[in-house]
Structure formats: structure tokens, C-alpha cells
Amino acid sequence: MSSRRTAKVAQAIRQVVSSAILFELRDPRVKNVTVLQAEVAGDLRTAKIFVSILGDEKTEQLSMKGLEAARGWIQSRIADELDLRLTPVLTFVVDYGIKKSIEVSKLLRELHPPVEGEDPIEELTEMETEEDEEPADEEE
Numbered sequence: 001m002s003s004r005r006t007a008k009v010a011q012a013i014r015q016v017v018s019s020a021i022l023f024e025l026r027d028p029r030v031k032n033v034t035v036l037q038a039e040v041a042g043d044l045r046t047a048k049i050f051v052s053i054l055g056d057e058k059t060e061q062l063s064m065k066g067l068e069a070a071r072g073w074i075q076s077r078i079a080d081e082l083d084l085r086l087t088p089v090l091t092f093v094v095d096y097g098i099k100k101s102i103e104v105s106k107l108l109r110e111l112h113p114p115v116e117g118e119d120p121i122e123e124l125t126e127m128e129t130e131e132d133e134e135p136a137d138e139e140e
Contacts, residue, residue: 006040012082013047014038017090020077021067029066031059036095040088047088050095060094067092 018035032054039048051067053060067074071090079087 003042006042006044009044009082009084010038010040010047013040013078013088014049016078016081017049017074020074024077025066025070025074027066027070029062030070031055031063033063033067034098036097044084044088045086047090049090049092051092052095052098054099064092064094
């Protein structure tokens, strides 16, 4: 099976799982869950769903228990939406990338707090335009 087909199936599964969790899942334990990515095995029998859960450790554990409890229902949604011979068995994996990037951002702000009246975005755009406007060598 081609990796292109696997990537398309993974994208479709991510979409179905994401909309099912966001709009249809009624489990109160599942809060602040974002589906980031889906990885599907080459034989399409298993799929890993990478999720980010905002909140503390307790919220994360509750949300994961809720997702595991709803796994069969979510798999049935995939079976209803996608025309696949086999419905992949889902496993949910917490991806800490977003939490880590937020922590790094906070640490950077603590190390170099912005000065009042200073706009870091404006400074970056000024630096980029200065680089673009560098005079070229005038050799004729």
C-alpha cells in the first residue's frame, strides 16, 4: 500500500476523530482536547491519535480515561464516515509539544521582558525590511 494513501487515510481519520470529539462526544470528562495528528499503520489496522490536553494533570488523566471509554464509539464514527475495509483500532497518545512550547515562551518572557512601548513584532518587520533594502554593489 502506498504511503500517499496511508497519509490520506490518516488525515481523514484525524478529521473524523476531531469533529466527533468536538461536536458529538457527550462525555463530561473530555475537555480541552485538541487532535493534533493521526498516524496509521501501513496495513490500516491500527491508528495512533495524538492529542493535546490543556489543563492540569488531573484534567489530563480524566480526559484520557474519557477518550479510552469512547474509543469504540469513535471507531464506529470512523466506520460510518470512511469507506474502509477495516476500521483501525485507535490508541490515544498525549502530545506534550504545545505545553512545552508554552512553558518555553513563558521562560523567554521572564528572561527578556518586553519594554513598555516596544513592539517585538514591529522590530522584526523593521529588521526584515532593512535587510531587503540593502544597496547592491554598483559595479558597471
